[in-house]
Amino acid sequence: MKLLRLSAQIHKWIAVLVGLQILFWVGGGLVMTAIPIETVRGEHRVRTAQPQALDLTGIRALDAVVAERNLTPTRAELKSTPRGPAWLLTPTEGAPITLDARTGQTFAPLEADEARRLATAVYRGGAQAVAATRLNDAKRETGRTGPLWRVDFNDREKTRFYVSPDTGEVITRRSAVWRLYDFFWRLHILDFKTGENFNHPLLIAASALSLVVVLSGFVLLWIRLERDFVQWRVRRGGKPRRTSGRTGNS
Structure with missing residues (x-):
C-alpha cells in the first residue's frame, strides 16, 4: 500500500510537469512519420534532371584564374550550372568563391526575371512563379548564409525555391509542409532557436x-x-x- 501511494504521487506530480511535452513528442512523432520526408524536402516539386556532359569550350585554365586573383585555393571544382560552367574555389582563408569559368570573373548580377525563369525550369507542377525577391541575407529556414533569390510559387503548399544569385542553381526548397514539420521538430527537441541542438x-x-x-x-x-x-x-x-x-x- 505504501508503494502504491508513493508511485501514484510520483506519477501524478511529475506527469503534471512533463505531460504537455510528452503530448508534443507523441503528436510530433505522428506528424513526422505520417508525412513522407520526400514531401517535406519538396522533392516532388523538382523536375528530374538529365545528366549532361560539361562543355569545356572556352574554359579558362585554373592556374590562370587563381594567378589573376592571387589565390591559393585548397579546393577547386569545375561544374556545370544553369548560367554556364563555373569554378568553385575554396581559398585558404575566407569564404568560397564562384567564378564564371569562361571569363574568370564573377557572374553578372542575376535579375528577378532570370531568377524566376530558372526556378520555373526546375519546378514540377502546374503552379506559376508569382514573385522573385532578392534577399541580402538568407533566411534561417534556408540553412544558408549570404544573398539568395527567393521565388514563390502559387501552389497549395506555398512552395519557395531559393536560387543562387551567382550560378542560378536552386540550392534549397521550402514550403508550408516543411514549416509544419519544422515546428513539430523544434517541439520534439525543445530547441526553438536553431532546431539543431538535441x-x-x-x-x-x-x-x-x-x-x-x-x-x-x-x-x-x-x-x-x-x-x-x-x-x-x-x-x-x-x-x-x-x-x-x-x-x-x-
Whole structure:
C-alpha cells in the first residue's frame, strides 16, 4: 500500500510537469512519420534532371584564374550550372568563391526575371512563379548564409525555391509542409532557436522525468493488475494468494 501511494504521487506530480511535452513528442512523432520526408524536402516539386556532359569550350585554365586573383585555393571544382560552367574555389582563408569559368570573373548580377525563369525550369507542377525577391541575407529556414533569390510559387503548399544569385542553381526548397514539420521538430527537441541542438539540458531533463513517469506508471499498473487478479480469484471462489498487504484500497 505504501508503494502504491508513493508511485501514484510520483506519477501524478511529475506527469503534471512533463505531460504537455510528452503530448508534443507523441503528436510530433505522428506528424513526422505520417508525412513522407520526400514531401517535406519538396522533392516532388523538382523536375528530374538529365545528366549532361560539361562543355569545356572556352574554359579558362585554373592556374590562370587563381594567378589573376592571387589565390591559393585548397579546393577547386569545375561544374556545370544553369548560367554556364563555373569554378568553385575554396581559398585558404575566407569564404568560397564562384567564378564564371569562361571569363574568370564573377557572374553578372542575376535579375528577378532570370531568377524566376530558372526556378520555373526546375519546378514540377502546374503552379506559376508569382514573385522573385532578392534577399541580402538568407533566411534561417534556408540553412544558408549570404544573398539568395527567393521565388514563390502559387501552389497549395506555398512552395519557395531559393536560387543562387551567382550560378542560378536552386540550392534549397521550402514550403508550408516543411514549416509544419519544422515546428513539430523544434517541439520534439525543445530547441526553438536553431532546431539543431538535441543535447541541451532542458531536453535531457524532460526525457529523464518522462522516464520516471513511465516507470512509475508500470509500477502502478503491476500493483493494480495484481489486486484485480486477487479479486477475480475471490469472486471465482478460489483461495486468495498472500499479497504482502498490497490488496487494500489506495
